Amino acid sequence: MPDVSFQVEMAGDVPVVAAPGDIDITNAAALRTALLEAAGRGRMFVVDMSRTQFCDTAGIHALVAAHKRAGDDGSEVRLVVTSATVLRIFEITGFDQVVSCFTSLDQALAAP
């Protein structure tokens, strides 16, 4: 399994995690770690999936865990999603009904 880790960067006071191009079983655990770290840091955080073209159930699992943690902490997760495949997976899994998706980082940060 490749040794991967993901950094949490700050956009102002909002933590932003840049998700990789493919999210699958080989990197979902590392992504989950970064997301849970970001989830504990403020009133909202952003997962920037603008590079992401593939996200399987392992990836959804990491995102759902972060969404639940954020909910428990009174925080909110926002996603930046541009790939039609990823949006389709979100639709099939019902994930689009529980999180807010935006088409750019600026939009995600600016939304009320």
Place this chain on the structure above:
Amino acid sequence: MTAVDPVSVEGRLRSFQSITDAALSRLDDRDLLAELLDRTREVLRADTAAVLLLDFSSGHLIATAAAGLEEEVRQGVRIPVGRGFAGQIAAQHRPVILDRVDHTTVLNPILWAKGIQSMMGVPMVAGGKVIGVLHVGSLTPRKFTAGDVELLQLTADRAAAAVQSMTAQADRVAAAALQRSLVPSALPAIAGAELAARYVPGSGAIGGDWYDVFCLPSGELCVAVGDVAGSGLAAAVIMGRMRSALRAYALETTDPAEVLGKLDRKMQHFEPDALATVLYAVIEPGLDQMHLALAGHFPPVIARPGQPAALASVRPGSMIGMGLQARRPVSTLPVPPGTLLCFYTDGLVERRGELIDDGLDRLCRAVTAQPAEAACAAVMGALVGNEPARDDIALLMVRRQAGVEGDADA
């Protein structure tokens, strides 16, 4: 006891390294730990040695092997991480030396009742995580040195690597056995229908894909297909629990959305971290209609005689464990004689660098209203070919026979 000079430390190190990895690899885990503890006692001239391994689900260190202190294992000693001597070593990730062993420093009464005067313990670390603690003790007062700690840490590192690789191997074997026991090897015989299936494990760890086919006492034919997020033994165990819970709820109602709703409530309460996609279909006795609900799963492909195959028209419902309460939509679909129903998991249609809908289109083109076994072969040939699958693939075909007696064309 006097301080040990470096020369003798080196000598002891060499004698210790005589246990080569090749020799260790031939031992099973119990023998390996026993051998390491005996050798550790010998080179450190200690009276007792013990390994406690961390049980991740409870956060307890559990006495697993001991030399000179066998009662610790026999009595099933458990130490919470963070408490007592071993608990501190695990929590703080560092060696601890005790010059006084009594109830104020050691949680486990066996150690002070035994008359141990001095102790030294180190963490067992594998993959950056503490997986246990190795400690030695002396029945006479003794000052353990930095050289002693170094030697013990070396042993602990070796033991940690060996334990982890053996645990991983045992988990793989158990997960594969569990998976085999959960995916039916023989499909039920149903009057008027034929069934065929394929299950291909992915090239990585065993995943959590499963399918199930069963009949209700009232005559309905039920089909479940699912994919638990995660892999290995943990995913296989959750898959087994979901499969039996779904069967139990299936006996209570023929409404597929209600079955999925109850399954979701059960999982959210008892396995709050689990996430899974599930398709559940109830085909009426006589096979004329199918009632179908989805929990984050791909819809089945339906091929009716003389028509191109298409995805079943059913609105998506959220995954099991997603946290939504909403009732999942149910579609009722006609199943005229000769119809083939194709159920599958995502491994069959998802390819990197490709739109999901392209994979689904390819599946629809490969499915035709033909006998179930031939349909399985055709789909696997067209979608998998000779490519090793990264992800698990489960495929189940259910065909309503075309002939009046059900065997005219089978």
